[in-house]
């Protein structure tokens with residue numbers, strides 16, 4: 001009988017052999033951990049669809065950020081939950097807005113932890129859209145929104161944000177942010193652009209967490225159609241032309257082909273956002289005893305890195321970092 005010459009099982013036999021030939025290794029430093037910062041004092045409100053995740057007032061957000069830093073996580077991504085919303089999203093660019101205050105507090109408490117701020121209006125608008133709305137035409141106005149997004153980014157940079165991350169998907173926002181930041185003396189503040197951000201059902205739990213569901217219509221007029229991958233390359237190329245320093249694909253798991261294509265199309269750092277619904281899915285299955293949580297989460301995160309993302313934004317970041325250390 002003929003014996004196989006190549007036997008792949010030879011290097012799978014022991015943990016040491018598997019470790020030697022392992023191609024992809026996660027580390028806590030790969031992660032950015034999203035935090036929902038709520039206005040008010042001493043708030044620690046659970047988000048029902050995201051077990052383990054809370055709306056936190058600034059004092060608790062600072063503690064959570066400290067814990068993330070102690071675990072070796074690179075940064076936190078801040079989303080604001082203001083106590084008042086209005087037509088013009090004034091909480092987004094108010095120098096005393098909740099994200100600006102939280103940024104200052106976290107930079108004081110853990111100066112080495114990166115503070116990344118979400119640049120978007122939907123958490124602050126009464127109508128829940130990511131830009132200014134023309135109510136008669138029921139449309140989100142692009143160019144008017146750019147001014148407010150730019151003001152938001154400079155207010156965040158002013159407060160000490162290490163990176164600003166526009167997630168609104170208006171055309172031209174990266175260029176608008178870059179110009180405004182440069183004009184205000186923040187030419188060293190990097191932009192992590194949500195370049196290929198899809199109109200996804202997987203943001204459902206986030207919208208509950210941030211109370212940011214659109215009051216009419218949906219986001220398909222500005223976020224991408226899930227069916228398109230070439231268009232993601234156009235979005236990415238445009239953001240790079242406009243000055244993006246890091247590009248992002250979002251969500252992650254249903255779009256790993258896009259992560260791979262973006263990775264191959266650019267030499268910029270690539271981030272992937274493992275979004276709220278992806279977190280909730282695994283949590284729900286684990287809580288039902290249907291999946292082994294640690295193994296499923298680590299496999300999902302490894303897949304995102306293997307696809308080509310060197311930066312992973314994930315609500316699993318603290319658990320994953322703990323598992324990596326033990």
Ligand code: PBG
Nearest residue numbers: 120122167202203206275276277
């Ligand atoms: C704001 C924004 C959203 C997410 C990040 N920034 C929601 C949306 O576009 O509706 C989703 C993140 C998540 O689901 O974890 N525009």
